[in-house]
Amino acid sequence: MKHKWMKLPAILLVTALLTAACSTGGGNEQPSLAPTETNEGFSKGKYDPPITLTTIGSVGATHRFKNGETLENNVHTQWAKEKLGIDIKYKWVTSGDQFPTKLRLDLSANEKMPDVMSISDPQLLSDLIESGKFMDITSAFEQYASPKVKQIYSQDPLYWAQVSKDGKRYGIPMLSKAQQNDPLLWIRTDWLQQMKMEPPKTLDDLEKIMDGMLKTDFGTGKVSPPLAISIKDANMPFVQWRGDASWIFGGYGVIPHYWNKWNGDKLEYGSVQPEMKQALAKMQDWYKKGYLSPDVGLIDVGKSDDTFRNQKSGIMTGPTFQSIAVRNFLKKNNPSAVAKPFPIPAGPSGQPGLRSSTIPGGAFLINKDFKHIDAFFLYLNKMYELGDPAKGSEFENGFAEGYDYVIKDGKASSVEEDFPDKTRINVTTYFLGGQSYVDPELELNSYIKLYNGEKPSTPYESRLYNAIPEAERGNPKEVIEWQAAYHTLQQKDRTMANLFLGPPTPTMKSKWESLIKMESETFLKIVYDKASIDEFDAFVTKWNKMGGDKITEEVNAWYDSAVGK
Numbered sequence: 001m002k003h004k005w006m007k008l009p010a011i012l013l014v015t016a017l018l019t020a021a022c023s024t025g026g027g028n029e030q031p032s033l034a035p036t037e038t039n040e041g042f043s044k045g046k047y048d049p050p051i052t053l054t055t056i057g058s059v060g061a062t063h064r065f066k067n068g069e070t071l072e073n074n075v076h077t078q079w080a081k082e083k084l085g086i087d088i089k090y091k092w093v094t095s096g097d098q099f100p101t102k103l104r105l106d107l108s109a110n111e112k113m114p115d116v117m118s119i120s121d122p123q124l125l126s127d128l129i130e131s132g133k134f135m136d137i138t139s140a141f142e143q144y145a146s147p148k149v150k151q152i153y154s155q156d157p158l159y160w161a162q163v164s165k166d167g168k169r170y171g172i173p174m175l176s177k178a179q180q181n182d183p184l185l186w187i188r189t190d191w192l193q194q195m196k197m198e199p200p201k202t203l204d205d206l207e208k209i210m211d212g213m214l215k216t217d218f219g220t221g222k223v224s225p226p227l228a229i230s231i232k233d234a235n236m237p238f239v240q241w242r243g244d245a246s247w248i249f250g251g252y253g254v255i256p257h258y259w260n261k262w263n264g265d266k267l268e269y270g271s272v273q274p275e276m277k278q279a280l281a282k283m284q285d286w287y288k289k290g291y292l293s294p295d296v297g298l299i300d301v302g303k304s305d306d307t308f309r310n311q312k313s314g315i316m317t318g319p320t321f322q323s324i325a326v327r328n329f330l331k332k333n334n335p336s337a338v339a340k341p342f343p344i345p346a347g348p349s350g351q352p353g354l355r356s357s358t359i360p361g362g363a364f365l366i367n368k369d370f371k372h373i374d375a376f377f378l379y380l381n382k383m384y385e386l387g388d389p390a391k392g393s394e395f396e397n398g399f400a401e402g403y404d405y406v407i408k409d410g411k412a413s414s415v416e417e418d419f420p421d422k423t424r425i426n427v428t429t430y431f432l433g434g435q436s437y438v439d440p441e442l443e444l445n446s447y448i449k450l451y452n453g454e455k456p457s458t459p460y461e462s463r464l465y466n467a468i469p470e471a472e473r474g475n476p477k478e479v480i481e482w483q484a485a486y487h488t489l490q491q492k493d494r495t496m497a498n499l500f501l502g503p504p505t506p507t508m509k510s511k512w513e514s515l516i517k518m519e520s521e522t523f524l525k526i527v528y529d530k531a532s533i534d535e536f537d538a539f540v541t542k543w544n545k546m547g548g549d550k551i552t553e554e555v556n557a558w559y560d561s562a563v564g565k
Contacts, residue, residue: 041085042085042374045083045084046083046084046085047084047085047086047372047375048085049085050081050085050086050087051085051086051087051372051375052087052089052115053086053087053088053089053115053116053372053375053376053379054088054089054090054091054114054115054116055088055089055090055091055114055115055116055117055432056090056091056092056093056099056102056103056114056117057071057090057093057094057099057434058093058094058095058096058098058099059071059093059094059095059096060095060096061302062426062429062434063429064423064425064426064429065425066403066421066423066425070093071090071093071430072089072090072093074430075399075400075403075427075430076399076400076427076430076431077430079399079400080379083382084375084378084379084382086375086378086379088432091114100121100124103117103119103124103128104124104127107127107128107131113133113134113367114367115366115367115370115372115376116364116365116366116367116370116376116432117364117365118174118362118363118364118365118432118433118434119171119362119363119365120174120361120362121362122162122362122503122504123503123504123509125162125163125171125362125363125365125503126162126503126504128365129163129165129170129171129365129503132368133367133368134170134171134365134366134367134368135170135365135366135367135368135370135373136168136169136170137169137170137171137172137366137373138168138169140366140373140374140377141153141169141172141377144373144374144377144378144381145377145380145381146381146384148381148384148385148388149380149381149384152175152384152439152440153173153175155439155440155441156359158360158501158562159173159175159359159360160173160360161360161501161502161562162360162362162363162501162502162503163363164562170365171363171364171365171366172363172364172366172380173360173362173363174360174361174362174363174364174433174435175359175360175361175437175438175440176357176358176359176360176361176435176440177357177359177436177438177440177442177443177444178357178359178440178441178443178444179319179356179357179444179488179489179492179495180319180320180321180357180443181241181242181244181319181355181357182319182354182355182356182357182488182491182492182495183242183244183246183247183317183318183319183344183354183355184317184318184319184320184322184341184342184343184344184484184487184488185200185206185315185316185317185341185342185343185344185345186308186315186316186317186318186322186325186326186339186340186341186342187199187209187314187315187339187340187342188314188315188337188338188339189338189339189340190336190337190338191213191216191218191314192209194216194218195209195212195213195216197209197212199342200342200345201345201346202345202346202347203248203251203282203345203346203347203348205345206227206315206345207286207291209226209314209315210226210227210286210289210291210315211289211291213226213314213315214226214290214291218311218314220311220334221311221312222312223311223312223313223314224290224293224312224313225290225291225292225293225294225296225307225312225313226291226313226314226315227286227291227292227313227315227316227317228243228293228304228305228307228308228313228315228316228317229243229244229245229292229293229296229304229316229317230243230245230296230299230300230301230303230304231245231296231297231523231524231527232296232297232298232299232300235257235516236256236257237256237257237297237519237520237523237524238256238257238523239255239256239257239258239355240301241301241319242301242304242305242316242317242318242319242322243300243301243304243305243316243317243318244317244318244355245283245317246258246354246355247317247344247352247353247354247355248279248282248283248347249270249275249276249279249353250344250347250352250353250354250355250494250496251279251344251345251346251347251348251349251351251352251353252275252276252278252279252282252347252348252349252353253275253347253349253353254270254273254275254276254279254353254496255270255353255355255496255498256270256271256276256523257269257270257271257498258270258355258496258497258498258499259498259499259500259555259559260496260497260498260499261499266552266556267499267500267552267555267556267559268552269543269548269551269552269555271519271523271543272539272540272543272544272548276536277533277536277537278348280523280526280527280533280536281526281533283526283527284526284527284528284529284533287527287528287529288529292527293307296527297524297527297528304316305318305325305329308325308330308339309325309329309330309333310333311330311333311334311337319357319484319488320341320444320447320481320484320485320488322341322484323341323480323481323484326339326480327480328416339480340480340483341480341483341484341487342487343487343490343491344491344494351494352491352494353494353496354491354494354495354496355495355496355498356495356496356497356498357495358497358498358501359440360501362433364376364380364432364433379432380437383431383432383437384437384438386399386437387436387437387438387439387442387460388438388439388442388458388459388460389459389460390459391458391459393459395459396412396459396462397412397459397462397463397466398412398414398427398463399427400427402419403424403425403427404424404425404426404427405463405466406418406419406420411466412462412463412466413466414463414466414467415466415467415468415469417469438460442460443464443485444485444488444489446458446460446461446464447464447481447482447484447485447486448482448485448486448489449461450464450465450476450479450482451476451477451479451482451483451485451486452476453476464481467481468481499559500555500558500559502555502558502559502562505551505554505555505557505558506554507547507550507551507554508551508554510547511546511547511550511551512547512551514546514547515543515546515547515548515551518539518542518543518546519539519543522535522536522539
């Protein structure tokens with residue numbers, strides 16, 4: 001195999017399609033670009049009277065409200081109306097799992113689309129762009145995006161791949177934090193000490209630890225399973241944002257469901273590579289030994305997490321933000337429990353292998369009939385100011401006092417215990433798109449500065465610093481969030497990217513659902529020891545005949561056209 005460890009930005013050959021409108025420049029000090037002076041009703045940084053911006057949304061488990069607020073009416077919508085003169089109105093709000101269905105019904109019925117909406121499902125995003133109901137924002141981006149926003153979106157041409165069509169851009173990509181979902185192992189180190197064992201460096205070491213946890217009485221009830229993972233997912237089983245299992249396969253040199261140059265210069269599908277067979281055999285062995293939950297194929301990541309929080313598991317997998325599970329849940333269940341993050345151990349290949357987090361994840365689409373594209377960019381520019389605020393900014397301490405920070409002893413704190421009601425609100429779930437607006441590289445780089453003992457020098461760094469209890473800041477190498485960031489960065493060169501970010505190919509649209517179903521059923525039977533490991537060979541043959549070969553051709557055609565060979 002070759003090329004699979006190649007860093008994503010290094011392989012991207014900039015094409016005319018993806019670079020036409022990118023430009024650089026600006027920094028934190030750059031003000032937002034105001035809408036044009038010809039726009040009536042805009043003065044002093046806001047619309048007066050307010051203009052209406054319609055959208056749609058969903059509410060999931062990550063939403064927490066206070067003071068009787070809702071997604072339609074909360075501290076964020078009130079801020080947008082008061083400060084920007086943008087009255088955000090929701091045409092409808094549903095649960096996260098019902099959102100795609102509801103939107104597809106509206107599209108089929110030719111209902112009027114909202115002014116702005118965020119879409120993360122690639123198939124739905126592609127279908128909406130194809131509907132012709134949404135705006136080419138290429139020129140609007142050049143006219144209204146602030147220098148800071150332009151600089152961020154110029155860092156990688158692949159950011160735009162999902163919304164580009166015929167040389168035009170039909171949306172604003174939503175960008176995630178770099179490496180934010182790269183997995184780590186979170187291990188009960190107090191249990192390791194009790195067993196007199198060291199953190200694992202290899203999968204063999206990990207097996208010995210899991211075996212020890214099964215056989216040791218820690219005084220918290222039977223440990224089962226020792227490893228908390230979930231492989232339930234309709235689209236990408238084994239690959240999860242937490243409770244991830246793809247690193248087991250990574251130790252053999254391949255990531256399931258990822259398209260990468262596993263064997264040459266062409267993209268190939270990870271789940272049909274020979275290394276998958278060896279890794280599935282390993283998972284089958286772990287399942288039979290009781291290292292995995294008997295329901296590992298049925299439980300979701302939340303239930304997988306619960307076993308760690310409730311001290312039934314001693315090892316969970318998850319990225320840097322999995323520190324929340326340790327601080328807010330495990331420590332509350334058992335204040336003496338100690339859990340720390342560790343690098344992914346090496347597999348038989350001699351190296352660890354991790355899936356790389358994908359930074360672009362969906363996009364904002366703008367209704368082509370929306371008369372105030374300038375208002376959306378006013379909002380976007382302001383939100384990126386919030387993501388990395390200047391000193392003296394209204395966002396210096398966070399978004400809203402009492403929600404994501406409080407003032408304690410004259411200083412800002414986002415430690416939940418410092419809140420009078422012990423409830424810290426993740427206000428980013430209120431934002432359009434339901435996530436923060438930051439330079440993808442900012443968080444990890446800031447964590448590393450703090451890990452190295454540097455004091456915060458920007459409001460953003462102070463915000464991260466103030467999220468750590470004061471008693472822990474004295475030893476930065478022991479702060480679990482900063483430790484996790486350090487290990488994540490150390491393993492960056494062992495991550496493998498999913499290089500296919502385009503819309504579903506023509507054959508995918510008709511065949512992919514059947515192929516994924518066949519793959520999930522086959523792999524689960526193997527893990528559950530209901531089928532021989534040799535069933536994998538038959539699966540690969542069927543996969544190719546049922547459309548896999550054609551899809552591979554189409555994926556490579558997209559890749560060649562989008563980023564070059």
